[in-house]
Amino acid sequence: MAVLVIAEHDxxxxxxxxxNAIAAATKIGGELHVLVMGEACKAAADAAAQVAGVAxxxxxxxxxxxxxxxENCAPLVKDLAANYSHVLVAAxxxxxxxxxxxxxxxxxxxxxxxxxxxxxxxxxxxxxAGNAFATVKSSDAIKAITVRSTGFDAAASTGGSASVESIAxxxxxxxxRQISQEVVKSSRPELAAAKRxxxxxxxxxxxxxxxxxxxxxADKLGAAMGASRAAVDAGFVPNDYQVGQTGKIVAPELYIAxxxxxxxxxxxxMKDSKVIVAINKDxxxxxxxxxxxxxxxxxxxxxxxxxxxx
Amino acid sequence: MKILVPVxxxxxxxxxxxxxxxxxxxxxxxxxxSMNPFDEISIEEAVKLKEAGVATEIVAVSMGVTQCQETxxxxxxxxxxxxxxxxxxxxxxxxxxxKLMKALVDKEAPQLVxxxxxxxxxxxxxxxxxxxxxxxxxxxxxxxxxxVADGEAHVTREIDGGLxxxxxxxxxxxxxxLRLNTPRYxxxxxxxxxxxxxxxxxxxxxxxVDVTPRLTTLKVVEPPKRKGGVxxxxxxxxxxxxxxxAKVL
Ligand SMILES: Cc1cc2nc3c(=O)[nH]c(=O)nc-3n(C[C@H](O)[C@H](O)[C@H](O)COP(=O)(O)OP(=O)(O)OC[C@H]3O[C@@H](n4cnc5c(N)ncnc54)[C@H](O)[C@@H]3O)c2cc1C
Ligand SMILES: Nc1ncnc2c1ncn2[C@@H]1O[C@H](COP(=O)(O)O)[C@@H](O)[C@H]1O
Numbered sequence: 001m002a003v004l005v006i007a008e009h010d011x012x013x014x015x016x017x018x019x020n021a022i023a024a025a026t027k028i029g030g031e032l033h034v035l036v037m038g039e040a041c042k043a044a045a046d047a048a049a050q051v052a053g054v055a056x057x058x059x060x061x062x063x064x065x066x067x068x069x070x071e072n073c074a075p076l077v078k079d080l081a082a083n084y085s086h087v088l089v090a091a092x093x094x095x096x097x098x099x100x101x102x103x104x105x106x107x108x109x110x111x112x113x114x115x116x117x118x119x120x121x122x123x124x125x126x127x128x129a130g131n132a133f134a135t136v137k138s139s140d141a142i143k144a145i146t147v148r149s150t151g152f153d154a155a156a157s158t159g160g161s162a163s164v165e166s167i168a169x170x171x172x173x174x175x176x177r178q179i180s181q182e183v184v185k186s187s188r189p190e191l192a193a194a195k196r197x198x199x200x201x202x203x204x205x206x207x208x209x210x211x212x213x214x215x216x217x218a219d220k221l222g223a224a225m226g227a228s229r230a231a232v233d234a235g236f237v238p239n240d241y242q243v244g245q246t247g248k249i250v251a252p253e254l255y256i257a258x259x260x261x262x263x264x265x266x267x268x269x270m271k272d273s274k275v276i277v278a279i280n281k282d283x284x285x286x287x288x289x290x291x292x293x294x295x296x297x298x299x300x301x302x303x304x305x306x307x308x309x310x
Numbered sequence: 311m312k313i314l315v316p317v318x319x320x321x322x323x324x325x326x327x328x329x330x331x332x333x334x335x336x337x338x339x340x341x342x343x344s345m346n347p348f349d350e351i352s353i354e355e356a357v358k359l360k361e362a363g364v365a366t367e368i369v370a371v372s373m374g375v376t377q378c379q380e381t382x383x384x385x386x387x388x389x390x391x392x393x394x395x396x397x398x399x400x401x402x403x404x405x406x407x408x409k410l411m412k413a414l415v416d417k418e419a420p421q422l423v424x425x426x427x428x429x430x431x432x433x434x435x436x437x438x439x440x441x442x443x444x445x446x447x448x449x450x451x452x453x454x455x456x457x458v459a460d461g462e463a464h465v466t467r468e469i470d471g472g473l474x475x476x477x478x479x480x481x482x483x484x485x486x487x488l489r490l491n492t493p494r495y496x497x498x499x500x501x502x503x504x505x506x507x508x509x510x511x512x513x514x515x516x517x518x519v520d521v522t523p524r525l526t527t528l529k530v531v532e533p534p535k536r537k538g539g540v541x542x543x544x545x546x547x548x549x550x551x552x553x554x555x556a557k558v559l
Contacts, residue, residue: 093468100404100435108524112435128433137525175479176448176479178475183471183472239468240471246488254558290539292536295544309545
């Protein structure tokens with residue numbers, strides 16, 4: 001049986017997690033199809049067709065899918081799912097919003113946030129903020145899965161030559177509509193896919209200091225910027241900077257944690273980073289237990305020094 | 311308007327859980343249990359809607375073992391009016407919880423169900439969306455602001471890259487995110503009052519719901535440990551290590 005991956009995209013380009021979900025699907029085996037739902041999203045479908053391993057792209061182009069409203073998208077996925085053994089999506093805000101709705105329409109369980117594929121019906125997923133890994137086996141005919149991007153190296157975005165097939169679309173449910181959207185445009189790399197991340201916590205003091213101290217370092221490194229929950233709650237930075245159990249899960253090559261104590265919930269989001277650097281004035285801070293390199297001292301002195309030394 | 315709020319009893323967020331030696335799960339004996347933090351936020355939001363005159367009754371629901379009654383008493387002390395325990399010794403997975411909730415919604419006819427976005431034990435982030443599907447209701451997940459007016463809820467959601475505001479028709483499902491509000495503490499007088507509020511007990515059988523788990527846990531293991539950190543003396547030493555040892559610069 002074939003496997004279906006739901007693409008996340010901005011109508012033109014695929015979002016990073018999509019190629020990781022495709023990589024997970026490749027491990028399951030079977031012919032790989034990608035569903036692109038959106039409005040005027042042919043370019044995204046063409047991008048999906050080029051991803052290595054993809055055999056066919058299903059293009060559902062209708063205004064009902066413009067804002068990814070799950071009330072409109074889930075019924076389409078549900079109808080298509082009958083032809084597939086597995087339906088996968090990245091465990092992003094988009095995927096987490098949509099997939100459980102699909103699973104319930106299909107009367108199947110969802111396997112959330114998988115980090116490994118053991119076999120066609122058995123997967124590994126973190127529980128308790130990543131303090132335990134559970135191996136779970138699904139008894140359902142169709143497996144509905146969200147994929148944690150850090151568990152799978154992204155499939156190559158070129159090399160494929162899949163066909164793109166337009167499919168019948170479904171109507172607007174009339175139950176929901178988008179009123180507005182505030183998406184912060186940034187020239188920095190996306191947090192979830194960045195190779196380097198500079199992350200600040202409550203120790204930054206306030207938003208102005210967060211920016212004044214950390215932006216020059218991030219600029220030098222070409223890094224994305226992240227934060228702890230405390231920094232977000234205090235309004236230093238927007239909510240989507242939050243790294244952790246209930247924010248973004250990241251695993252860059254380099255993660256620099258500045259003025260972050262290292263609560264379990266924060267570690268859950270970054271402890272798979274390749275190299276972790278911690279800067280904190282408290283030598284007992286838990287962050288040092290996961291840091292490859294720790295530097296004890298005042299961040300307001302250390303970070304500018306570090307920026308200058310690079 | 312009636313609001314239903316499911317509250318889950320979970321291992322307290324301050325506890326560092328340990329995996330059992332036999333790999334069947336995590337150690338739950340003598341571990342502090344609390345209400346799932348997101349569900350405290352849900353209760354708080356419901357209470358605020360009641361204080362604002364939008365809601366008239368708040369019903370807290372918990373599913374699981376007898377001790378979930380403690381979680382329900384906390385919800386009552388925070389301001390819920392009555393509580394329902396769906397008692398079961400079975401491992402209740404999100405699809406089963408959603409089906410049980412649907413059965414209760416069919417009886418109670420609320421206009422809103424407010425759930426947490428995620429239970430911090432299974433980290434599933436599924437139940438609200440599943441319930442919305444089963445009921446055919448709209449959903450607004452990861453809410454950071456809720457305004458109810460004219461048969462609709464306007465909900466601001468935390469999404470990747472920023473915020474989005476949706477209008478959803480009532481009845482509807484909302485799941486809460488961290489920034490929605492700061493839950494109040496239950497005061498002693500309210501804890502005393504909560505003891506007298508009604509708490510009904512039912513079962514999956516009485517609700518006619520099959521809760522057989524669809525996922526079997528084969529094993530639970532500890533994640534690989536990061537090896538102990540190295541402390542460096544100064545910025546120069548750090549840069550040297552990053553360049554020449556870790557080779558990430
Ligand atoms: C349900 C739930 C979900 C959560 N989800 C998340 C999540 O996804 N992500 C997350 O991050 N948290 C999450 N949390 C919160 C978490 O428990 C911690 O409260 C939070 O991570 C603490 O943030 P912090 O390290 O910035 O602040 P603090 O713990 O206050 O630490 C600040 C650190 O800065 C240091 N510092 C202060 N000044 C200086 C200075 N001048 N120089 C150097 N160091 C300095 C201090 O020594 C201290 O270690 C969650 C909590 C709950 C209950
Ligand atoms: N056993 C339960 N009892 C009551 N509410 C639950 C239960 N399980 C899940 N929920 C609700 O569903 C939300 C999301 O849980 P989950 O989908 O398991 O991450 C929780 O925040 C609760 O509001």
